[in-house]
Amino acid sequence: MEVKYSQLKAMLAITKASLRATFRSPSAVIFSIGFPLIFILVFGFMGEGSSFSVDVAMDKSADTTNPIYQIISHINGLHFVDKPDSLLKEDLEKGNLTAVINITKNAAANPAYLIHLKSSEAIKEQDLQLLQSILNSVIGNINNAQFPNAPTIARVDATVDKIPGRVYRRIDFILPGQLGFSLLSAGVFGVAFLFFNLRQQLVLKRFFATPITRPYIVLGEAISRVLFQMIAAVIIIGIGVLAFDFTLVNGIITFIDLMILSLLGLVVFMGYGFIVSNVAKNESTIPPFANLFTFPQFLLSGTFFPITVFPKWLQFLCNLLPLTHFNNAMRDISFEGASLISEWREIGILVLWGILLYAIAIKVFKWE
Template sequence: MEVKYSQAKAMFSITKASLKATFRSPSAVIFSIGFPMIFILVFGFIGEGGGFSVNVALDKSSDTTNPVYAAISNVPGIHFVDKPDSLLNEDLEKGNLTAFISIKKNTGNPAYLVKLKTSEAVKTQDLQILQSILNSVISNINNAVYPNAETIATVDKEVQKVPGRVYRQIDFILPGQLGFSLLSAGVFGVAFLFFNLRQQLVLKRFFATPITRTYIVLGEAMSRVLFQMIASVVIVTIGVFGFHFTLVHGVVTFIELMLLSLLGLIVFMGYGFIVSNVAKNESTIPPFANLFTFPQFLLSGTFFPIDVFPKWLQFFCNLLPLTHFNNAMRDISFEGATIFDVWKDVGVLLIWGVLLYAVAIKVFKWE
């Protein structure tokens, strides 16, 4: 009795063999896990020491014509942040902003009242040091300009607090490094893999078997996806247990991050397929791959926020798929958004996926 050939079984055999080969590849492990973990370790420890410096914002209704404000604004350790109110409130809730400072004229004595608004995410010691600095500034003004007055201003001991969660360095850097890992694996990994399979006539030998071309591609692609998803789980797990990376809703948030990672990887693999077909030899793969990856490593919020760039450059940053992947990852992990809440970012990724795979299908060749 003739046994029917199983395309699916053959595909999973290819996946298994390719996955084993990937785990045995030092470059694959280094790019997917090693480099991102090095960056996470470096950036994870940033801010653990150093001198005191706080970011504060001035309440929009404050009086800025008085000597108190002039003196505070000249204190080296106090940095006044100027952003739209919505962004300032977000920074306050995350603990990136120590306090809103309000300076208003008083009808009696003292002449000015200084009030603070902070959040539960701000370290108590930072707030206490800020209060001490403000009291010291006021004392210096009194001694220099108003020696006969009781005090020119007082800092209200009652501090308004809003709800908030601590936003650590790791909450920004880990999603960026996960994107770095996925983009590197999706582009470089797929490009080198399929180029070598073609050059070594492995794909051509597959034609001598009953397995169809579609299952060949799926089998190889699945091995890359499985390997990279394992790498993603490792990166997030180390971030959570080693650096207190925030997963707002625990396991649910983790699952949504993995779903988004899967989508991002599949999209990035599209360019890897393009490079594997347009490259004439192995030495031309890195230049072609870097045309797509290098600008995104720098401009997509991988290592630092894109709002540090000029407005005209931010426009181009927001066109890149990695920017939207990073934004969605951070919104889900820290803000508690669901994958449906970040539909705009997911939509941009899908559009990029359609475009990349349309080109990949057009240029794909087996030999």
């Protein structure tokens, strides 16, 4: 009795063999897991920094004509931030801003000014105490120099308004960027070299001699790459959480959302890998073609530092890149607690990039 050939079993066999080969490839392991972990460890062990610098902002209604403000605005250790109220509130919640200072004239005239601080629960208590000490020291120096025999010119309110907040650690910015770095590298370089070598070494030609159809060949190889990279993503996120307190706001729900987003990002980036594997004439031309797509994104997509450090015209170009939107969505989901649905704009741009890349890949794809 003739047994019907199983395309699914053949595809799974290809997947298993390809996955095993990927784990045995030093370059795949280093680029997908090694490099991102090295960056995470380096930035993680750097900590939050120990230099004396306190970020503060002035309340928009504050009196800035008094001698207190004139002095504190020139203290090197105080860095004054000027942003809209909504962004200041966001910085407070993340612990990026120590306090918003409000200096007002006292209706009772004694003391002449009242200083009130607004902070958040994400702020380290020692940073807040340091700011209060600086303000009290400034007030004391003004009293001694100008009003030695008069009541104090100002008083710092001992009660600090605190809004809810979570500490935004360095790892909360770095890890999503490194995960994006890993996925982009694997999706482009991994797929490009894989399918180029399959053609060059006539492996695809040998597959054609079997009953398995072409779509199942591609699926089998692609699934092995996806499985390997998803394992790498779990390792990267796991080390971030266990070793450096990487924030997963909603626990396992956030983790699942991050894995789904990682899967989408990898599939999109693999599209360019398919393009490179077909336009490259030989193995030495793969890196230049691949770097045309990957290198600008490593630098301009918020992988190592925010894109806000760039001039406005360059930020516009940064926001055209798919990795920028992947990184934004990753950080919003992990720290802000956003859902995949609420990140529809970032995900939608990723999908559009995927449609464009695969449309080109289908046009240029060659089997031999």
